[in-house]
Amino acid sequence: MIGTRIRDARALRGLSQERLGELSGVDRQTINRIEQGHVSTRIDTLLRIAEALDVPVAELVRR
Numbered sequence: 001m002i003g004t005r006i007r008d009a010r011a012l013r014g015l016s017q018e019r020l021g022e023l024s025g026v027d028r029q030t031i032n033r034i035e036q037g038h039v040s041t042r043i044d045t046l047l048r049i050a051e052a053l054d055v056p057v058a059e060l061v062r063r
Contacts (some may be wrong), residue, residue, distance in 0.1 A: 003035040005060045008052045023052035026041075038061070 011019050017035070021028040025048055033039040034049075041049070050057045 002060055003037045005048060005062075006031075006053070007035040008047065009055050009060070013053060015053075018053055020049065024048040 010017070015023070017028045017031045021024075022033050024031075024045075026045055030039070030045070034041050034045075041042075046057060046060065050060055
């Protein structure tokens with residue numbers, strides 16, 4: 001679910017995975033794996049992604 005929310009927020013802002021990676025300091029492959037649900041993300045990574053997307057972390061982790 002978190003990956004889907006990240007992908008939706010990224011798409012809404014017109015960002016590629018590569019650009020989100022540049023803004024967050026997380027490599028594109030990791031962004032892809034998170035969005036696809038292949039890996040869990042650490043809280044510090046999630047915080048950087050949320051900041052780059054300009055969304056509250058709570059929006060990404062809500063049930």
